[in-house]
Amino acid sequence: MKPETGTKTNTIGERDRVPASTKISYGLGTGLDMWGLWLYPGVAFAVFNIYLGVQPWLVGLALTLIRIYDAIADPIAGWLSDNFRSKHGRRRPFILIAGILSGLGLPFLFLVAPGWSEITFLGASLVFWYMIGSSLIYIPIISLFTVAFNSLGPELSPDYDERTSVMTYRSVMQKIFELGNFYALRFTNLAWFLIPETGGKNTLLGIQVYTSGLGILMAIFAIIIFFRVKERLYDTVVIKTVEKISLKDSFYETLKVRPFRMMMGMGASFTLGTSMVGSLGYYATVYYVCAGDTRIGDNWNFWMGIAFMVGGLIGAPILGKVANKVDKQKAAVVAGIIGVISYGSSWFLYTPLIPWLQTIASGLMGLAASGLWMLHSSIGADIIDYDELNTGKRREGSFTACGSYILKLGNSLGYFVSGLILGSVGFDSAIKVQSAGTITGIRVALALIPVFGLSMAIYFVRRMDLTKERCVEIRAELEKRRGTT
Numbered sequence: 183m184k185p186e187t188g189t190k191t192n193t194i195g196e197r198d199r200v201p202a203s204t205k206i207s208y209g210l211g212t213g214l215d216m217w218g219l220w221l222y223p224g225v226a227f228a229v230f231n232i233y234l235g236v237q238p239w240l241v242g243l244a245l246t247l248i249r250i251y252d253a254i255a256d257p258i259a260g261w262l263s264d265n266f267r268s269k270h271g272r273r274r275p276f277i278l279i280a281g282i283l284s285g286l287g288l289p290f291l292f293l294v295a296p297g298w299s300e301i302t303f304l305g306a307s308l309v310f311w312y313m314i315g316s317s318l319i320y321i322p323i324i325s326l327f328t329v330a331f332n333s334l335g336p337e338l339s340p341d342y343d344e345r346t347s348v349m350t351y352r353s354v355m356q357k358i359f360e361l362g363n364f365y366a367l368r369f370t371n372l373a374w375f376l377i378p379e380t381g382g383k384n385t386l387l388g389i390q391v392y393t394s395g396l397g398i399l400m401a402i403f404a405i406i407i408f409f410r411v412k413e414r415l416y417d418t419v420v421i422k423t424v425e426k427i428s429l430k431d432s433f434y435e436t437l438k439v440r441p442f443r444m445m446m447g448m449g450a451s452f453t454l455g456t457s458m459v460g461s462l463g464y465y466a467t468v469y470y471v472c473a474g475d476t477r478i479g480d481n482w483n484f485w486m487g488i489a490f491m492v493g494g495l496i497g498a499p500i501l502g503k504v505a506n507k508v509d510k511q512k513a514a515v516v517a518g519i520i521g522v523i524s525y526g527s528s529w530f531l532y533t534p535l536i537p538w539l540q541t542i543a544s545g546l547m548g549l550a551a552s553g554l555w556m557l558h559s560s561i562g563a564d565i566i567d568y569d570e571l572n573t574g575k576r577r578e579g580s581f582t583a584c585g586s587y588i589l590k591l592g593n594s595l596g597y598f599v600s601g602l603i604l605g606s607v608g609f610d611s612a613i614k615v616q617s618a619g620t621i622t623g624i625r626v627a628l629a630l631i632p633v634f635g636l637s638m639a640i641y642f643v644r645r646m647d648l649t650k651e652r653c654v655e656i657r658a659e660l661e662k663r664r665g666t667t
Contacts, residue, residue, distance in 0.1 A: 198341035207410035209355030210403040211331040218324040233385040242601020244313040253590040259329040260583025271413035276330035281404020288397040333578035336563035350502040353556035357494030364487020367480040447642035455635015457596025474614035489541035493548030501553030518640040521550030525632035
């Protein structure tokens with residue numbers, strides 16, 4: 183991909199351009215974000231419910247509590263990052279140290295023994311308590327990385343359109359790394375993990391080996407980002423700021439910014455609506471399309487991951503071009519409409535008669551999601567400028583952490599609801615063929631709930647009053663006040 187050369191209303195100046203090598207290096211951080219945060223909930227039901235036999239509502243509850251704790255850790259990480267000063271800047275030391283530790287710690291999230299599922303403590307499986315305990319240690323580490331990493335993005339360029347280009351590179355690389363999440367369960371199908379006596383597979387061992395490999399890559403990526411990506415505003419703006427940012431500013435004052443509230447409404451609606459049924463898509467594939475065969479279902483889950491990645495690779499650049507031609511907000515509405523179509527069509531495209539049709543739905547979902555999150559990040563950089571104009575402070579960490587809090591809270595509620603849905607429709611992991619009512623309940627939830635969430639996301643983005651013209655004016659006022667960066 184080549185960086186955009188400009189639009190009808192604005193040409194990207196040489197000082198505003200970010201080299202492609204820097205964009206790619208920055209994009210490596212999405213690997214840690216995807217594997218450190220989203221791999222775990224993506225495979226939790228398959229590992230802890232289907233393989234180990236822990237009740238689905240307990241797995242859903244654990245994921246909910248973990249994400250609530252995660253959301254609490256983020257504002258503290260943002261506050262630390264905004265106020266930190268060193269010769270290496272505010273963000274990069276956290277990216278290096280927390281990135282390495284989060285990679286090395288990833289496989290420990292799955293370091294349980296099969297027999298633990300039969301042991302109970304305070305009325306719940308020991309596996310449930312291990313999920314909680316291991317996450318209490320791991321979550322603050324990965325939060326320190328993700329908040330610092332996401333806070334670094336808005337600094338890379340002050341240009342309205344170049345920010346979209348940066349986030350397009352990031353979104354494309356995120357889709358590539360997201361494939362690692364989809365491949366995880368297929369990896370457990372390898373002959374190394376098959377159990378000769380039963381013909382089944384050792385899903386737990388497979389995940390332990392797989393996350394060990396991903397963890398090494400995460401540590402390498404953190405080192406590359408530390409050396410290859412610099413903090414643009416640290417020496418010219420941040421180092422001159424003597425006043426510390428309070429925890430109150432990191433959360434309460436941040437939420438008072440109206441464009442930010444609208445952006446959070448957009449992101450939370452999309453996240454809550456899709457996370458409620460994210461795991462249900464896997465169940466629909468395995469127990470409806472593949473009639474309960476987990477090995478075949480895991481293979482289809484991989485190909486759906488490929489389709490999701492391809493959709494994302496196409497979606498981010500296309501919607502980035504749309505944003506450059508018209509406006510980021512209008513492009514986000516287009517992404518939302520594509521999402522409504524993709525999730526709504528899952529009722530027809532998830533079918534045992536033609537299994538590959540489900541990959542079409544997955545590809546459209548990937549296109550919508552990558553475009554929406556790319557624009558979400560690009561708009562977020564503009565909102566930080568808007569806030570600096572009004573407060574005189576650069577609070578990237580506060581906005582990143584507060585935004586992450588809202589989105590993860592939506593995710594946590596979604597995971598819990600997923601477990602409740604599975605329980606309410608009568609899902610039983612002990613049987614291969616589920617009842618017709620169970621299958622219908624899963625399919626209805628998969629088709630309808632995300633459509634409502636995406637419709638609400640469109641509503642919020644249309645109420646966001648931060649046009650391209652206004653963003654250009656804000657930049658001019660800031661540079662008049664503090665000079666160019």
